[in-house]
Amino acid sequence: MNEKQTANETSAACKEGSGGVIDVAVIGAGPAGLTAGLYAARAGLEAVLFERIAPGGQLAQTEHMENYPGFPDGSNGFELAFAMKQHADRFGVNHVGEEVSSVDFTQNPKVLRTAFGEYRAKSVIIATGARPRKLGLDLEEELQGRGVSYCATCDGSFFRGKSVMVVGGGNTAAADAIYLSRICEKVYLVHRRDKLRATAIYHKRLEDLPNVEFVWNAVPRKLVADEGALAGVRIEMLETGEERDIAVNGLFVAVGTEPNTEFLDDALTLDETGYIVADETGTTEVPGVYAAGDVRTKVLRQVVTAVADGALCAEEAAEYLAI
Numbered sequence: 345m346n347e348k349q350t351a352n353e354t355s356a357a358c359k360e361g362s363g364g365v366i367d368v369a370v371i372g373a374g375p376a377g378l379t380a381g382l383y384a385a386r387a388g389l390e391a392v393l394f395e396r397i398a399p400g401g402q403l404a405q406t407e408h409m410e411n412y413p414g415f416p417d418g419s420n421g422f423e424l425a426f427a428m429k430q431h432a433d434r435f436g437v438n439h440v441g442e443e444v445s446s447v448d449f450t451q452n453p454k455v456l457r458t459a460f461g462e463y464r465a466k467s468v469i470i471a472t473g474a475r476p477r478k479l480g481l482d483l484e485e486e487l488q489g490r491g492v493s494y495c496a497t498c499d500g501s502f503f504r505g506k507s508v509m510v511v512g513g514g515n516t517a518a519a520d521a522i523y524l525s526r527i528c529e530k531v532y533l534v535h536r537r538d539k540l541r542a543t544a545i546y547h548k549r550l551e552d553l554p555n556v557e558f559v560w561n562a563v564p565r566k567l568v569a570d571e572g573a574l575a576g577v578r579i580e581m582l583e584t585g586e587e588r589d590i591a592v593n594g595l596f597v598a599v600g601t602e603p604n605t606e607f608l609d610d611a612l613t614l615d616e617t618g619y620i621v622a623d624e625t626g627t628t629e630v631p632g633v634y635a636a637g638d639v640r641t642k643v644l645r646q647v648v649t650a651v652a653d654g655a656l657c658a659e660e661a662a663e664y665l666a667i
C-alpha cells in the first residue's frame with residue numbers, strides 16, 4: 345500500500361476475506377497512535393490507524409499548550425495534531441475511519457472488529473486514550489452542549505462575560521479556571537477538599553485572579569435548568585451539610601479521565617481503574633500487543649509521554665515482527 349491509497353481502499357484491502365494482513369494495526373489516532381504509525385511506517389512496516397472520530401484525539405481539543413518541548417511561545421493543540429497526522433501520512437501510514445468494537449487476541453493474526461467488518465493484524469498497538477469522567481448528576485447528559493462541558497478550551501468562548509463553575513482540584517481544573525477567568529465575568533472553582541491537588545505554580549496564579557472564587561469542601565449535587573439550558577448548580581458544603589445554589593451558565597467538569605478500554609472486554613488485563621497493564625515499553629501480557637499513551641497504566645498522562653509511548657511501542661512491534 346502507498347500513502348495515496350484512500351481510507352476505503354485500505355479498508356477493503358485489509359478486511360478479513362481479502363487476504364490482507366496488516367503488519368501493525370494501531371487503534372486510536374491521537375498523539376500516541378499517530379507517533380506509533382509514523383515510527384512503524386518509517387521502520388518499513390505497513391501501519392494502519394483505526395480512528396472512530398478524527399485524528400488528533402484530546403490534543404486536537406487543546407487550544408494552547410505550554411509544555412510541549414520546542415515551542416517556547418506555546419503551541420496550538422489542533423495545529424500540532426494536524427502536523428502529527430501530516431507527518432505520519434508522509435511516511436505512508438494508512439487510515440481507516442472506523443471504531444474498533446471488539447478484538448480477539450487469542451489467534452494469530454489478531455482480529456479487530458468494526459461495524460463494517462473484520463481486520464487481521466500481525467501486531468496491534470492500542471492507543472485509544474481516555475475521556476473525561478462525568479459527575480453522574482441528573483440532567484448532566486441532557487445539558488451537555490447546553491451549559492455542561494468537559495473542555496474549557498473548546499467551549500469557554502460560549503460563556504464570554506458570563507458566570508461559570510469549574511469542578512475539580514487537579515491541574516486540569518486549575519488551568520481551566522485560569523483560562524475561563526480571561527473570558528468570563530466570574531469563575532467559581534469548586535473542590536471537595538480544602539486545597540488543590542494542582543501543581544504549585546497554579547495556586548499563586550489563581551489567587552491573584554480577582555474574578556475567581558474558591559469554594560472549598562463542596563460538591564455539586566444538582567443541576568438546575570431553565571428553558572433547556574443550565575441556569576445554576578446546587579452544591580453541598582461537606583463540612584456543614586448546607587446547600588448553596590450558585591447561578592451559573594456554564595459548568596466545566598474537570599474531575600479526571602476514564603480510559604477507552606471497553607472494547608477490549610477481557611482480552612487484556614486492566615488495572616482497578618480500567619487502564620491497560622503494560623510496562624514502560626508498552627508491552628502487555630499478550631505477545632505482539634502493545635499499549636501506548638493515556639490508555640495504559642502510567643504516572644503522567646500528557647502529550648509528551650503519549651508520543652514517547654507511541655515510538656516505543658512501534659519499536660517493540662518491529663522487533664516482534666522481525667522474530
Ligand SMILES: Cc1cc2nc3c(=O)[nH]c(=O)nc-3n(C[C@H](O)[C@H](O)[C@H](O)COP(=O)(O)OP(=O)(O)OC[C@H]3O[C@@H](n4cnc5c(N)ncnc54)[C@H](O)[C@@H]3O)c2cc1C
Nearest residue numbers: 372374375376396401402444472473474637638645646647
Ligand atoms: C482539555 C485538555 C487539555 C489538555 N492539555 C494538555 C497540555 O497542555 N499538555 C499536555 O501535554 N497534555 C494535555 N492534555 C492531555 C493530552 O491531550 C493527552 O495526554 C494526550 O492527548 C493523550 O494522547 P493519546 O494518543 O494517548 O490519547 P487521545 O489523545 O485520547 O487519543 C485517543 C484516540 O483514540 C480514539 N479511539 C478511542 N477508542 C477507539 C476505538 N475503539 N476505535 C478507534 N478509535 C478509538 C479516540 O477517538 C482518540 O482520537 C490535555 C487534555 C485535554 C482533554
